[in-house]
Amino acid sequence: MSPTAPPGPDAQTAPVLLDRAGLQALVDALVARGFDVIGPTLRDGAIVYDRIADLAALPAGWTDRQEAGRYRLERRADAALFGYAVGPQSWKRFLHPPEETLWRARRQDDGFTITPEPPSPAPFAFLGVRACELHAIAIQDRVFLGGAHRDPGYAARRQGAFLVALNCGTAAGTCFCASMGTGPRAESGFDLALTELIDAARHDFLAVAGSEAGAALLAVLPTRPAGSDATAAAEAVLARTKAGMGRHLDTNGLKERLQANPEHPRWDEVAARCLACANCTLVCPTCFCTSVADHTDLAGTEATRVKRWDSCFTADFSFIHGGSVRASGKSRYRQWLTHKLAHWIDQFGSSGCVGCGRCIAWCPVGIDITAEAAAIRAMPGKAVGEGKGGNA
Structure with a gap:
């Protein structure tokens, strides 16, 4: 990467x-x-x-x-x-x-x-x-x-x-x-x-x-x-x-490792701690997800259309007819981290992470993106190219 x-x-x-x-x-x-x-x-x-x-x-x-x-x-x-x-x-x-x-x-x-x-x-x-x-x-x-x-x-x-x-x-x-x-x-x-x-x-x-x-x-x-x-x-x-950097992230081959392991056991471990509060996306300087809402007054004479920050950690963000595409905390955290460190490269030509560390400091339970990426790299999981799948 x-x-x-x-x-x-x-x-x-x-x-x-x-x-x-x-x-x-x-x-x-x-x-x-x-x-x-x-x-x-x-x-x-x-x-x-x-x-x-x-x-x-x-x-x-x-x-x-x-x-x-x-x-x-x-x-x-x-x-x-x-x-x-x-x-x-x-x-x-x-x-x-x-x-x-x-x-x-x-x-x-x-x-x-x-x-x-x-x-x-x-x-x-x-x-x-x-x-x-x-x-x-x-x-x-x-x-x-x-x-x-x-x-x-x-x-x-x-x-x-x-x-x-x-x-x-x-x-x-x-x-x-x-x-x-x-x-x-x-x-x-x-x-x-x-x-x-x-x-x-x-x-x-x-x-x-x-x-x-x-x-x-x-x-x-x-x-x-x-x-x-x-x-x-x-x-x-x-x-x-x-x-004096307080953290380190080994990016060598990380994109491929993340994309090859959507069912890695670490996703369940981090989901047990993650509150899906969206703090990490709100403080992130690159996250850009939004939703749009229309508001009208009681008389029906005036209306406004407003765009607001949204987050892939909210259940409504991926809601379509029949329910949310990412209904579990596991799937939402996986979406955020793999998009940030892997899919973003395919989409925009660079990582979506700039190493500012805000998501680490402002996570209420102290989840560390560098530690999670390192754990997926280190723990047993599928090798690159072995297969993908899952939307749990």
């Missing part, structure tokens, strides 16, 4: 340095250019993405500790602005929102008038996009924009989005992007990429432009040349983060 492919080649400029004032100037410049700036903030005991106007909104001095079924915030020994791994939310929340009104209809004397919902007025600027999340956005681009039937809402929100990547300086206990080839370094798919450099002597951001728009913005910011010491420090940050 091949890891997720990079989002595409982007020309990158020579690195320069921004200090904290320069980073604020970046935010100010994005606001002045009409962007709706979204970045990490501290709320309700978690680091979440929300609208920001200045650096005071960033989670300075906070980090996250994540393990299977566990997410906690702790104070850092420094004032790093991006000293965390990933929170419960992903940028999917903005590009592919949990609920979207598709159109509204109103009854008139001669029928109905249907009005599509207008797109968001301002383009997004995302501040602090991790490498795994860049790959997740690229995956959703393929899902929503890559075929003959483009999603107009996603296209409108994605159009003109400005991505400020952040090379990871912290790996959580649930991270395994290094296994998936999706991090911790942001290789492409961004307009600007930052690496936070903080120690007793400095607090700077090594900045590299990855697009013409990024280079144009960087040219008006208060920067200074990055010496060899700064570039070496940035490389050391990435090396330390890569070495």
Whole structure:
């Protein structure tokens, strides 16, 4: 199995340095250019993405500790602005929102008038996009924009989005992007990429432009040349983060192994623990399943059609005449994991997993996708090509 492919080649400029004032100037410049700036903030005991106007909104001095079924915030020994791994939310929340009104209809004397919902007025600027999340956005681009039937809402929100990547300086206990080839370094798919450099002597951001728009913005910011010491420090940050990955997933031959074993005994074992709560799909930055519902008022004069996130873990999601196609917890978990790590490759040309580890941390019972994949690889089961079947 091949890891997720990079989002595409982007020309990158020579690195320069921004200090904290320069980073604020970046935010100010994005606001002045009409962007709706979204970045990490501290709320309700978690680091979440929300609208920001200045650096005071960033989670300075906070980090996250994540393990299977566990997410906690702790104070850092420094004032790093991006000293965390990933929170419960992903940028999917903005590009592919949990609920979207598709159109509204109103009854008139001669029928109905249907009005599509207008797109968001301002383009997004995302501040602090991790490498795994860049790959997740690229995956959703393929899902929503890559075929003959483009999603107009996603296209409108994605159009003109400005991505400020952040090379990871912290790996959580649930991270395994290094296994998936999706991090911790942001290789492409961004307009600007930052690496936070903080120690007793400095607090700077090594900045590299990855697009013409990024280079144009960087040219008006208060920067200074990055010496060899700064570039070496940035490389050391990435090396330390890569070495600190809390999880590992061996992807070699995994696709074929999963597809050859729909009746592997491990599916029953994980089903006995899985609550089918859908947390893993809701926090996943690449899951895209939705359902559509129509609502009318009591007078029957107005109606709306709404698209909402759905999940392959719900019984109704695969319900057709006669019942649910996947009625058991076993079949639903198997569908999710094999689609994510195997069938997705056949469908979209890459794995559907970017190694962010959110599904591990936010599973109430601590089910670990890397452990389940390893168990199916290790335990006796059908060899590749020996046969398939089953929809239990």
